[in-house]
Amino acid sequence: MIHSVLSGDLPRSRILSIVLLGILVCLALAPFLFPGVRTVDTAARICVFIVLVASYDLLLGYGGIVSFAHTMFFGIGAYGVALASTHMGRGFDAIAVGAVSGAMIAALLALVIGLFSLRVRAIFFAMITLAVASAVAVLVSQLSGLTGGEDGLTFKTPRALGPAFKFGKETFDGTLFGVKLNGKLLAYYFVFVGTLVLFLFMLRVVNSPFGRVLQAIRENDFRAESIGYRVVKYRVAATCLSAAIAALAGSLYAVWLRYVGPDTTLSMEIMIDILLMVVIGGMGTMYGAILGATLFVLAQNYLQTLMGAASGLVEGIPILPELLSADRWLLWLGVLFILSVYFFPTGIVGRLRNQG
Incomplete structure (x- = not known):
């Protein structure tokens, strides 16, 4: 059963299995194990960044593609939910429309960038993504009438995800193990379940024939081309998929914060943080995203x-x-960070797997 859920990609290390299981339990029960506004907010951020870092690892670790536009896709998803909720009202339909629209726009933009720049050297693609991401960040800051500019957008989520919403009064007197049963608890589990579904989906992708071809291209793109694989097609597909999932991570983040701004989703600092998390956890391992995001x-x-x-x-x-x-x-x-790179050159996951 576990082998099937994990797409056959088991941790392959007893210590790693225990650590991952511990993180899963802590995140699944965070509101009950660590009650408090700050601790639950930290757990929600860990969930969001697990998806964001894993989506970037799909691009960098599995595809060997360096991009500096990942926060742009993240922001597109977040702004999609914010704008949809602002104009359609506080409903789950607005969240769905915003999330799907954000993911589609992110994938389309990634397709355009990829088709124009992935045919040449990787450094050219990296520079193009950096330029486009910078331009989008400036554009979002200047279009204050639409995006709120530097102040960002504050919006309302469905009442069921708000702190004023209460449930379970008849049975549990409004609390369970001392934790208030309100909309904020539901919002956390909305983020947690979304994270779990997206992570398992990415685990399936990297262990599919598509994922194995990506790894072959990463190792030697000339050899992959010579045996018949269309390298550019696979790289563009990976870029679009990674962008769409990053946008969905942004949607989850927007729902949790009920606010979107350039500093929370589009800043270069977040891009650097993502790179650090990937390196700390271990490139080319989905489990590295869990460890890297959690520790960071x-x-x-x-x-x-x-x-x-x-x-x-x-x-x-x-x-x-x-x-x-x-x-x-x-x-x-x-x-x-320097010590982690020195002692874990293949990331924490790589080191633990080598130890068995």
């Missing part, structure tokens, strides 16, 4: 707090309080 989002949210506590514990010791100051959390995040 946790570090982003809690490293500063931990460093502040550590700085207080070493007061009176020369230099250490300054080095461990909460203001230097980005420095230590960079150090952790």
Whole structure:
């Protein structure tokens, strides 16, 4: 059963299996295991970034294609839901229309970019995607009448996904294990289930004949071309699929935040974060997206707090309080990244799989 659900791609490491199972349980039960606004928000962000990072790994790790436009596709999906909800009202139909429209526009844009630039060297494609992503980010910031400009868009989600919605009063007195049964809980599970479905779909794709051809092209595109595979066709298809899934991740993020802005979906900082998560987790492994996104989002949210506590514990010791100051959390995040690349050159998943 598990072998079938995972498309035959098992973790192949006892330690990795335990870690992945632990993350799955923690995310599935996050509102009950870690009650609190900040912790549940962190879990939701981990879910969204698992999909986003996995979709980018489909492009980079499996296809060997370097793109700097992934946040653009992410933003298109998010703005699709925001605009649909703004103009159609707070309903699940608006979310569906926005998500599908965003995914289709992202795939179409990826198709145009791919057809024009994937026939030449990979670096040219990377530069084209960077230019287009930058242009779209500027355009979104300037079209304030449509996109809200730098301020972004705040919109209403269906009442069932809002904190004011209550359920289970008759049976559970409005709570379950001390957790309020409201729309915010439903919104979290909306994101979690969406993440699970999209991740399992991508796992199926990379373990299909299409995914194996992609890996063959990544290893040696000339040999793949010589035995009859149309390299450009497969690369363009992978780019479109990756863009569409990134847009759906953006849709989930928009539903959770009920807000969309250039800084939350289109910034180059997010693109760099995605690259770091892929490298940390391990390129060419869908499971790497889970580990990379989990570790990175946790570090982003809690490293500063931990460093502040550590700085207080070493007061009176020369230099250490300054080095461990909460203001230097980005420095230590960079150090952790360098150490992870040094000790795990094939990513955490690659290292754990080699150990068995």
